[in-house]
Amino acid sequence: MGQWASESGGGVRCGKLLQSSLALRAMVHIGGAGYGDDAVSRSRDRGDEGGEMDRVRWGVLSTAKIGTAKVLPAMRRGRRGELAAIASRDEKTARAAAAQLGIPKAYGSYEALLADPAIDAIYNPLPNHLHVPWTIKALEAGKHVLCEKPIGLSAAQAQELVAAAARHPHLKVMEAFMYRHHPQWQRAKEIVASGGIGELKTINSFFSYYNDDPHNIRNMAEIGGGGLMDIGCYNISLSRFIFDAEPTRVVGIIERDPRFNTDRLASALLDFGRGTATFTCSTQLSAHQRANVYGTEGRVEVEIPVNAPPDRPCRIWHQRGNDIEEIAFETVDQYTIQGDLFAAAILDDTPVPTPLADAVANMTVLEAIVESATSGAWVGIA
Known part of the structure; x- marks a missing residue:
């Protein structure tokens, strides 16, 4: 200063x-969605009508530190989503992370998590080279995906994801530039x-x-x-x-x-x-x-x-x-804001x-x- x-x-x-x-009201909307008045009012309206606010059930691919230390605790505090499951290549690791974060389900494989019909959306914090492959697999399993940055290893690989998303127009995909x-x-x-x-x-x-x-x-x-x-x-x-x-x-x-x-x-x-x-x-x-x-x-x-x-x-x-x-x-x-904005979409x-x-x-x-x-x-x- x-x-x-x-x-x-x-x-x-x-x-x-x-x-x-x-501060939140001052936020401008990006691409038609915002965390200000419109998004919040829609949430409250739906909550008033349905008794409980609608919430997205999140599944998490991997126990990566960025997720367990920063993103997931923040997403737990969100108003439009809940952490429902987490997966690791090692089931013991997944169970430990689930216990630490209060997540009800733990899976010993990513495939098992994607096969869970109770999961609405996936948060993908895998290493960079796995972002596009597993985001595409999640789309093919019928899940929305919030994927960590960078979205892929190249523009061509990112374009592959765009093409895959176009095959599933009812699903949402976003890069997580929080x-x-x-x-x-x-x-x-x-x-x-x-x-x-x-x-x-x-x-x-x-x-x-x-x-x-x-x-x-x-x-x-x-x-x-x-x-x-x-x-x-x-x-x-x-x-x-x-x-x-x-x-x-x-x-x-x-x-x-x-x-x-x-x-x-x-x-x-x-x-x-x-x-x-x-x-x-x-x-x-x-x-x-x-x-x-x-x-x-x-x-x-x-x-x-x-x-x-x-x-x-x-x-x-x-x-x-x-x-x-x-x-x-x-x-x-x-x-938290990022998770709620994506869930609102x-x-x-x-x-x-x-x-x-x-x-x-x-x-x-x-x-x-x-x-x-x-x-x-x-x-x-x-």
Whole structure:
């Protein structure tokens, strides 16, 4: 916060902590579904008429740490879904996770979970190379699917999933970019779209952590490890989200770890025609994340753009001229919001917040950055 005050000749104006209801109402709708008034009112109406609120029964493929530590506890607190079953390749592991999370059913195989007729939707946090194959299997079993990012290992593989989803038009599929559903990003997008920073010109973002464990899947190139696949996809996604457009060309630089052949440091420039986005991501730097959005008359800074904490308020800063406003959001869990939005799309038969076409587009940009880093030249995006 100090750099904002020192760089500006004006004062800093701190906004009041937004109450949950106000923060959620301020969220704009994406793709026809939102967590604000409409989605909540539909839930309440259905609950009043039916005695109990309709709920999606979730089945979870794998006991991956991202699920058991973060996503599943958050989804348990959701209003439109319940955790009904979890599966692992080892039944003892599945039973232990089920006991820890209060999930009634545990399966010793993914196939057994998919065969359960009581399961409505699947959450897929499997390793990257298994995202598309098991999401397609879930669709073929008649289940809706919320799949972790990145959706696949390539744009072509993501397109395979689009084709599979088209064969099951009654089922919902979405890539789990949870950050988009947090009120801080909905507000940031609203500020930019309403001209709150003048004309949008450039975005800069940074995301890093340190992990050189040879046994960690993030360091296994053959199954989709590396910085771009794990965290750079967020930098790409948030840039496209705020510009509300696709870049026309990109250029990238990658430093690879000689032990793992993964990209441990990647930087890229995305040309959107009317502006640019730059980012750096790394799996072997001190942990940090930040995003800044700049316009001709102001800027927006997002303090914790991706891993918004579920146990304390988040802040963004909006500078217009010499005035700076701090906007704080009351504590919410973006994973809970994401789960409820996806469940609402199922129960109310509305479009998912983020269509699969977005997943294909994000992967197309990521692949172009890798191609550019290899060739040393700009790579155009059709």
